[in-house]
Amino acid sequence: MLLVMILTLALGAATADFFRLHRLRRRGAAAARLRLPAAWAVLTDLLPLAVAVSGVLVRDNTPAYMWFAMWALWLWLATVLPRLVFYLFELVRLxxxxxxxxxxxxxxxxxxxxxxxxxxxxxxxEVVSCRIPAGFDGYRIAQLSDIHLGSVVRPARELQRIVDSVNRLRPDLVVFSGDLVNIRYTELDSTAMRILAGFRAPVVSVTGNHDVGVYVKDTTALPAAENLRRVIRRQQAMGWRVLQDTTLYLRSHGDSISLSGISFDPELRKKRHDKELPPVSKAAYRGVPDTLYNITVVHLPQLWPQIAEAGYGDLTLAGHVHAMQLKVRLLGRAWSPARLLYKRWSGRYDEAGSTLYINDGTGCVAYPMRLGAWPEITLFTLRHDPSCE
Structure with missing residues (x-):
């Protein structure tokens, strides 16, 4: 869908450029006067094509290519959108x-x-529920998501800012809901590992679609399964606990709740933007008492209905969407292109006594920019509802 949106905008921009130059020519503009705007329009309109062609020609999605692709798309947007705004007002003689x-x-x-x-x-x-035991009243969970290390411009500086910000919140637990790397495990290098090992609270994580190696083109040199294995091993070396379709139990003041993690299934790669997904694997909940308050961490928010149907996910923490890194707020409401793809795309949703929260993440995909959909750290405070006693 993102590709369709880019192609549609590219076609629209090229058409607008053609008609404006044609209009100027009909008005009698000299050829010399038209050369510069024509050359500039052609050059910028060809940027998406250059990205697409180079993507076909390169042997693998290397960090260098991904940087070129992201910044080329940003440069295209940064030149095309202002031009289209100008054309619109020029048409109405302003x-x-x-x-x-x-x-x-x-x-x-x-x-x-x-x-x-x-x-x-x-x-x-703040999440209030009768199912939250009294021993967890005031329990604090910090959620992070979608760092996409390969797209971070200044990794040491930006990652340290994330870690320091989380530590200042003094959470009891840190949860990461997938997409730590962008393409390959090598993005999680020694510098990133050293900084991300600095959380003072325990960290649990799940894998996302970018972690499992499905975007590595040269699978002979690096099979997807090997990429995933190394991503997990490096997280474990940082002291993170990776939940691979499993559940752990949290204890506080003599009470317990369950925390389940659902790994990204590579079979969902082509369906990752679908509004509806197949039934979720119940392996993570095997043997888990449904009498306990359950927190489920999953990358794809579209799996929330299946999680709730299985009888779990009192609180489900997801990521993936980023609100497509663009969110417009007006009159107390928010809009994003993500609304075209996802039924639930950002923030909090409450239905039938369960809660879904979609974290907008901190990293970038496709283009290195965020407007409105700011890099996010979410701090949850669990509250026991005494009125239910």
Missing amino acids: PRTGRVLGVCVALLMIWGATTGRTRLHINRV
């Missing part, structure tokens, strides 16, 4: 307004690729 707004859009794109991409936002969420 060219000066169009120029001003076009410059504002360009500046906004630059801001999104710098401050907007890196400034962390802490979202505090």
Whole structure:
């Protein structure tokens, strides 16, 4: 769907450029005056094609290629969108307004690729339930998601900021809901491992679609299963506990709750953006008493209905969507292109006594920019509801 959106915008931009140049020519503009805007339009309109062609030609999705692809797409967006804004206002004979707004859009794109991409936002969420035992009243869980290490511009600086921010919240537990790397395990290098081992609270994690190696093209050199194995081993070396379709039990003040982790199934690669998914594997819940309050960590939020149907997931923590790194807030409501793909795409959802929370993540995919969908750390506080006693 993202590819379709990019191709649609590319076609629309190229069509708009053609008609504007044609209109200027009909008005009698000199050929010399048209050369520069024509060359600029052609050059920028070809950027998505350059990314697509190079993607076919390269042997593997190396870090260098992924950086080129992401920043080329950002450069295309940062030049095409302001131009389209200008064209629109030029059509209604407000060219000066169009120029001003076009410059504002360009500046906004630059801001999104710098401050907007890196400034962390802490979202505090309180979950109240009769099923939360009294011993867990006030228990604090910090959720992170979708770091996508291969797309981080300054790993040491940005990762340290994440770790320090989480530690200042003093959670009892840190949960990571998948997509630690972008393409391959080598992105989780010694520097990243050293910094991400610095959480003061215990860390549990699950795998996401980018962790399992399905985007490695040269599978002869690095099979997907081997990539996944090494991603997991490196997380374990950092002191993280990777939940691979399993459950652990948390204890506090003599009470217990269950924490289940569902691994990303590579078979879902082509369905990862579907609104509906096949039934979830119940392996993670084998032998888990349904009388205990259950927290389920899963990468894909589309699996929430199946988790609830299985009788678990009082609180389900997911990631994956990023709100497509673009969220517009207006009159107390939010909109994102993610709404076109996902039924539930960001933040908190409550249904039939269970809660889903979709963390917007901290990293980037496709283009290195965030606008509105800021990098997120979520701090959950569990509350026992005494009115149910």
